């Protein structure tokens with residue numbers, strides 16, 4: 001059924017090709033709109049309804065799944081991407097749906113505010129990021145969607161629903177991680193905090209040591225994450241903690257050398273070599289942990305996010321926090337047994353519980369395990385093998401990253417699945433916001 005809806009719209013009328021950042025998803029829309037205000041957004045949804053088209057807002061295209069694909073009407077929100085208002089009393093900011101995290105970070109820095117936590121890039125739109133439950137790391141903090149305190153949603157018939165903890169509470173509860181299935185977000189209001197600096201320590205450690213001491217690393221740091229480097233037994237760890245200390249330890253030249261030249265340009269060369277000569281990967285992999293220790297203080301948003309110039313595809317699973325050590329060892333053993341040569345480190349993060357029905361961190365502290373392959377490398381054997389390890393642990397795949405689940409396999413992993421579907425039936429009874437991905441992972445509205 002999912003594929004049918006895509007095929008149905010592959011007509012001569014097709015006007016626009018779209019490709020995501022990971023270069024693994026392409027689709028062509030019948031029509032593309034660039035609404036400049038809410039009334040134009042509403043008009044686009046109504047025009048789609050009148051023409052019998054499906055409609056989908058696209059963010060920055062940083063999802064690896066076909067979640068943002070449409071063969072119907074695509075809404076590109078590049079003309080609807082500003083800050084709408086600032087509430088200085090509550091430290092809240094309202095943004096138009098196309099606003100990127102980068103624009104937000106700059107505005108917040110001007111105000112002396114910050115987001116309490118972020119993922120590792122800032123290219124995404126706020127709407128796209130919250131819609132897929134984008135997260136950073138830090139077990140005392142939730143993902144980005146937990147920072148949403150209000151939203152405006154254009155539903156399937158073109159009505160605008162304003163939702164918060166005080167009004168339209170069901171739409172608010174579910175719409176924070178809506179997968180684009182409940183409607184088009186028009187504005188999003190976020191809770192911010194006063195600006196803060198982070199003291200960052202990045203250093204290689206043996207995997208055995210990290211796993212033996214995992215609880216203390218996770219609990220004693222505001223933001224702990226590590227990258228296991230396949231074929232080496234080594235990890236690269238990152239500990240970020242709030243500090244009153246002034247910025248220092250990372251002059252601009254060093255930032256460019258480490259974060260751009262080493263982590264992107266040199267890493268890109270290693271990946272290209274590894275793709276051409278996989279047998280070199282284990283030797284090349286030992287270059288990663290040899291980088292030494294970094295110790296610096298920077299403003300939070302400049303610590304959380306880094307440039308990503310090497311293109312890849314990714315799958316990421318959330319599992320109960322306590323299951324992480326055994327699961328990671330199983331992934332390591334699977335790689336070693338399979339003979340696959342994996343040049344990308346495996347990223348491990350930790351997030352606190354939330355109450356958002358389709359959040360991957362719903363209900364309990366979760367660990368996130370992300371596997372990647374360099375663009376152009378085969379990924380299916382690797383991703384399916386890792387998915388098979390995550391399945392019995394109740395693994396929840398990141399909505400924006402590759403996976404092979406369906407509504408039937410996902411529903412039991414989300415205790416409030418039915419609550420989300422009830423809101424979806426209300427806000428999108430005609431399936432206006434369907435696409436092949438949503439048909440697969442949510443079923444039909």
Ligand SMILES: Cc1cc2nc3c(=O)[nH]c(=O)nc-3n(C[C@H](O)[C@H](O)[C@H](O)COP(=O)(O)OP(=O)(O)OC[C@H]3O[C@@H](n4cnc5c(N)ncnc54)[C@H](O)[C@@H]3O)c2cc1C
Pocket residue numbers: 021022056057058059060061062063064067068077097098118119120121123124125126127128129130131132133134135136179180181183184185186308398400401
């Ligand atoms: C290099 C890289 C690094 C990443 N790092 C992280 C990370 O650290 N943590 C993490 O959790 N994820 C990460 N991701 C994944 C990424 O955050 C998500 O896939 C996110 O959804 C991308 O946002 P986007 O703006 O590109 O949205 P898109 O991928 O364009 O769209 C995602 C979904 O949002 C919907 N959407 C967009 N705008 C609207 C709207 N106005 N109303 C309703 N629905 C809308 C789309 O329809 C689609 O369903 C990373 C991805 C890449 C490529």
